[in-house]
Amino acid sequence: MTKELELQKELGKIDVNEKLSACPIDFSKSRVANPRAGQKQKNYQNEVASSNFNERKKFEDYQSPQFNQLFSDGSLPVETNRYRLIWSKHCPWATRIAIAIDLLGLDKVISKGAVDPLRPAGVIGDWFFTLNEDDEDPILHTKSLSESYLKADPEYKLRTTVPALVDVKTGKVVNNDYNTLIDELATAWKKYQNKNAPDLYPENIRTDIDTLNKIIYTDINAAVNEAGLARSQADYEKYYNRVFDRLDWLEERLSQQRYLFGSAISDTDIRLFATLSRFDIVFYQKYYVNKKRLVDYPNLWNYSKDLYAIPAFRNNTDFDAIRKRFYQVDHTPQNDLTRIIPKGPDLSIWEEPNDRQKFEK
Template identity: 50%
Template sequence: MTLDNQKTEQVKEISADGSFKRQTNRFTTPFGDGPDELPVEAGRYRLLWTAACPWAHRTVIVRNILGLDQVISLGRVSPMRPRLPHVDWEFSLDENGVDPVLGIKYVSEIYLKTDPSYSGRPTVPVIVDIKKKEAVNNDYFKLTNHLQTAWVPFHKKNAPQLYPKDLRHEIDELNDVIFHDINNGVYKCGFARSQESYENAYDQLFARLDQFEDRLSKQRFLFGDFITDSDIRLYSTLVRFDAAYFAAFRTNRNLIREFPNLWGYVRDLYQTPGFCDTTDFEAIKQHYFLSITIFTDKDEVKILPKGPDESIWNTSHHREKLSTHKDKFLIYKEED
């Protein structure tokens, strides 16, 4: 992948009006037992992620909550982009800078081995077939749903229902809103290349946050008493908001701490196993303030913010008053 190719790919993600249009996913084959699906097998796959990335983070949260950490291994790349003529992720956190299972230094190696003509940004999360050493799925929008459905045979005993059948249609509809206006909404602000596109994205983002602030004034989680896939998707943006997006992406109308219900809600999630133990504020800040690579000046002096104080994430939230259940997770056996 050459520098000229990378610049071309960056331009493709910016529309004529200056708005950011995220590239499509390259590897989208679903998991399942059909002839054109990826086989569900323990020990066959490796999930590549970085703690900085919200799309990868939510996948790891689901993996851990469901107990799939026992059957899908994890490879972690640095939140800092390598100094290369193209955008990439590197395994500099591992000994000798090489992933111990795949034997690669950069995520792009897997993308190009799988598809030599690939010219987009190599992204995480990506599931790699360890046997073939090829990328098989980087569909961050559906990946958590695959883990919640096709991978049921490997869920831990009494695993929670994050994607219950009776709510899937509603969850899918809400996930679409969360993605376009909030998850990707902050990027539309941060990567906008015209004042108009930035302000449109900014207004839409905060209009949605206001709606969720109201929704969460009446119930503990997005669908009531129990955590669902939608909560995990919203969390991945909210937990990064004050530490990164507010300043780095100019989403500065309000801090999440200034929304009483959203602030209590995101702390409630943070204080839940699977969330706090996968949240790395240092990695988040390093990536967004020191290492974002799209349209940055390589000679720009970059400063890592000292705050915010992480201890505030463990303060009381009192969200349990909105629920009649002590447990945050819905656990039951669905009929086939």
């Protein structure tokens, strides 16, 4: 069986659902991740918003990306220093775009700005530039990401999400679709890429890349979130099994080649890495996806370390931000509901050598 047919066969085994949860921070109704599910809590209010953790509405339904202007169809001009990626370093979906920008060498023509992974107590639908001097983004001169969303749509009332590509000239969000941005940067921005940059979306295997992206999105990227959000034992076990069945399959695939499509890094490697790098520190512990750790898969673990050794991956993987966001965030004041932040696992093992170079011999 050819590799293309094998991928199509694997895709046929699953029900690809684009409306799986991309943002699992709301655990208010999850019996798996929120032991306070069903309990009434205090209302908290500040100058911006009020919130009751178990009665919030904004997170109940899937929220698709609201802005998806493209470079490839001419909707957006390809211009240097015209765009700024706003991201949070905890977020796997946003991290993918940050990695791609640096890996392609586009960091010289597209700037990046990070929001604080932690929000003020009570604020549930916005991101703030409180990591910066004067709590302001130095390029956009805004205090919060919602300002760019409202410039794009004055009637916008949904959550502001990361990643968000902002037009510096207008201050408007032009694309917040984490599913399209990597391929847009890989194809439409070629003239600004480093001469040694990998082709993340080669034309001759795009069908295969799209197929494997759907498989990984459904069984890995989103399935870990769905396990954490589960409201029943059966629902939790369904996604738990999907994750580990797929990890076993990927472990075998990576026993034969350095990256998911051979000897060159592709879009799909970035998408998988963003989840794998958070697996032991977050998903294994907090989401109860705990049959095996990443380090228990020899090929997946060495593959992850191999990617992490590349500056674009390493420099955009902030374990401290990841730990803070996934364990400390609760939208309630820390002094009212104290949280314990796990010390482990030992992250120094990411610095250890990997064995992936054996495929280059």
